[in-house]
Amino acid sequence: MSTITVDLNSKVVPAAQKIWIVHPGRNRSHIDTFESAGVVFLEFPALALRPEIIADDSLLRQRIRYSTAVKANKGFVRDDGTPIHIADYPTAADTDVSVHLRTVKHLTTRMMAGDLVIVPGRGAGGAVLFGEVAGSFFPQKSIRAAGLPFADTPVREVNWLTKRSKLELPAHLVKFFEKPPAIAEVGRDRWSEGFFDFAYDAYSTDARSWVSLDAPQYDGSDILSLVPPAELLALAVSLYRAMEQRADLTGLDYDQIIARFYDHDALAEAQMRFQSPGRYNLKDKDAKLAKWINGFVALALAGALSACSNGDHIEFTNKQAPNDPANAELTAMINMAGQSAGGAVLTKAETQAQHAQSKLGMSAPATVR
Template sequence: MSTFDLAAKIVTTQQKAWVVHAGIAQRHSGEFLRSGVIFLETPDLDLNGVKLDNRQDVRRALRRSLALDKHYHTTGSTKPSIILGDYDGDPFDDTSLTALAGGVARMFGKIAEGDVVMSPGIIRGAEFNTPVIHFGEVVTPFDSDDVFSGNHRTSRSVPVRRVNWLSAVPRKEISLHLERKINKPPALREIAIDRETEEILQHTYKSYVFENTSSSLIEASKYDGSDFITLTNSQYLIAALVAAHYAVTNDQVTGQIPDFDAFVREHFQKAPVENIVVDFASPGSWRLIGASASMAAFVALGVAIFTSDLDLKKLSIDLTVTNSVSAQGSAELATQENMKTFLRSIDHINIKKLREQAQEGKLKIGLSSSVQQVAP
């Protein structure tokens, strides 16, 4: 039995996105990435016993951290009290501290496991540096005992959130709409995930399902701008899979497909795909956008299957589909059975043609998807 992992993120209405700036001039960006964390410039901030939804508690904790930081950098000073109740809970006169207190409440009281995090940074190169936005996902709930110490005074003994960094996107590839949202103060702010900001998901996940639509990235990691024929053949494979998904899910496949090229032309035009973004700036990729909820997973699975060395006739009987990225649901079984139906509907000549195109694409331009074979 051969098993494939869709690795498709199911984005729920509870999931949020947050911009986190890594301090003045992005000075903590390296620590964010190397250690898989995000934090605010709050040295010696202790959140044990602090009610994060209580503004007075948060202000007291912040005033205590400021007092401790001053003590550690003042020779001969007396260590201040560590009792939270000994500190004033009234609003700050300093607007920057008011903003910082709000950031503490949000980072440790509002950000949830599974939320998306975006952080501006720089990738340093031999000749020039590239401004980027790092995209990641929070991987653990908040733990007040999870404390990190970096190499700067403002990052000593700070509470953190743990993040799995997933991608780094050059700022020039970020839309102006999203760029403006990212650049707004304060250091930590929420950006709602909706149709206007779905770009966030495209930069974060190779494959995802959001509000009954799906998106998937098909990559050509070896493409160098020279092999146009292989590129065209790979595009035909993608078109065939899009057409197949539409036909199978609309009960248009009842047996062997008599004229496969005509089948692809007819059903590709009917398929509900908002857009297929083609980006071949060497290397390259195709991104399905606004597809029906299961289409992107079906296409990505098809690319993984046809680029494999498995017996496709056998696979049409014993294929198993899982999803390691999100909780198991009905989508895996539906995708599994739809693919089996498609594989049984293709005659030997056309299945051989698709297999040859896929494997040539894999060899010459690095054709692949996020779906992984996890069992032979």
């Protein structure tokens, strides 16, 4: 007996993970720099944000006013030839810097490592960057940005995950891109958590899990080519429900399993999107079914699904969350399904997967080895 390992490669989103919208400067002019340098920043050159300044709102207000003057004069000398000194600017609270103070604190102290950062570009069809904050804020990290070459601008480092088009996002998410301010936290709820759908190909929260299966080759010419992948997904849902019930599938064929166990209400969302690139987007209601579909489809695509009906052991793992309890639960379920459903059913599932791969280019985030 051999062991086949499935890495679900699925992000587990902690409850503490925040969502931030960061606008890339006036007219969204810095988005290319954000992407290429792996950073986000505010258009505040020469802030020199030492820890004692960040901790003192009075000093920080003075620094912001000084930075604004440096930016307006494109350097450290005014048009009349007089130098710009930080001592020239007050420390008192006032409306001229209240919003700026808040956004600087967002950048430096309120953003935490692992938080989701979303950067919208210009126009209705502009690019949208998705990334995660990389580590803590370091005052030494800075950039000489385009349009601000006369002084260092402090940055926050970001690991970019993916780039989408605004046209892919629903209107209720695009509304969050409206200005101001330059940096804004988006409160998490069932609607705003839709941003995770575009940041991660597979993820789970406490309440939901999600998987996006690529299908980039569908050209709209053969509608029947959509039937085998639909049946494959229906079998995945049906076997999941059957294994939850510890049902005996002896003597049932592929279609009979679907007819008896398919649950029309199992998925909160089941989308087929065939703009480029095509995708099947699936979101469950129990934080586990989408993970199961991810692993099940990956096994079928790899031709390894039927192995567990022949005595081999399948193990579900997740490099992004090695201690996720779902790994062991799904491992038990897939091996039980293999023994109960039998080789004929699982071999047909592999055939359906091969069709989906050849016709649609279907792939899953999970990998099999």
